[in-house]
Amino acid sequence: MKRFWDPGISQTILLVVGVFTFVVASYRTLATGGLDGLYENYWLYMIAFGCVIWLRYRRQRQKEADLRAEDARKVEIRKATRKPGKAAGKPKKRK
16 A cells, blocks of 8 residues: 555654643643543543554564564675575584
8 A cells, every 4th residue: 555655754643642632631631620620631641642652662663674674684695695605504514
């Protein structure tokens, strides 16, 4: 599926939505005051928390994909630099 934007923009949007909802929830909680304000704006805090968790999950998945690609690249380089007549690391048997 073709993406309409760079994959990094979705992470930026998640960060902005998470921070924005947290700031709005904090302001509304302080404006209302007491635990009633916290109870009324709990859903905003949960949206902010969910955005941050989702962002961390996406970053971890990207990091793992980058490591796999790096390992595959190293294997390809090792195969390309290996001498053509040499076996792939098998030890010789001695008598």
